[in-house]
Each structure stands twice: as C-alpha cells, then as structure tokens.
Amino acid sequence: MDEDKTEPRKPLSEAAKRALAEAEARRAAMDAALKDRPKEINGRDGPEPVRYGDWEVGGIATDF
Template sequence: MQDHRDDSAPEPAPPRALTPAAERALAEAAERRAAIDARAAAIQARPERQGRGGLEPVRYEDWEVKGLAVDF
C-alpha cells in the first residue's frame, strides 16, 4: 500500500496587526539599539591600548565578562 502524504509545509498565517503600544515599544527598542550601536562605533574609533581584545565590556553600561554582568 502506498502512502500519499503531502510533504509540503503549511502556509504561514497572515501577520496580526500590532497595537499602538506594541508599535511604540518596537520603535523605542530600535532607537535603543541604534544608540548602543552608535556608542559601540565611538568606542571602536578609540581602541584601548593593550586591552583584552574582543567586544568592549562596557558597551551596555555595565562590565561583562564570560556572560556575567556587573553594574557600575
């Protein structure tokens, strides 16, 4: 007996409309990400001499090493 399965993926549901509060939250998050990226670019423009390498540990206004963060 043969299986006649349809291996095609189901169609995705249409996107739901966002509430005004959700749209504001997304816009605020985008602004924060842009500010963090701008600050990171400014920090990268002045590299640390004989630093530890990698991403700047204070890029999120706290000190982060190996996934642990400490606020100043």
C-alpha cells in the first residue's frame, strides 16, 4: 500500500514567524471590525468581497 510520504518541512525563520503572527493579527482585527458594522440591506451574500482587496461582479474580478 502507498503510504503518505511527506518530507519534513524546513523550520521557519524568526522573521517568517513574526510575519505570520502579524498577518493573523491583521485578519483578526479585520474580522472584529466587520462584526461591528451595521447589517447591509439588499447587499451581497457571503463574506465582504473587498476583504482581500478585490471585487467580483459576474465572474470578473477587479482590484482597487
């Protein structure tokens, strides 16, 4: 039987760990800010599309 043979990952540098922690903090702050917003009437369903810096309309993504 084939076993899942994955090679061990290279340890992250301190700078990479710091960058990942900062990105997680930014995501948490954005999520907290979105919870405080008033409910949009007749808005789009799903997560806020501008959260990741782009907007999708009819399958075409554009960025600001």
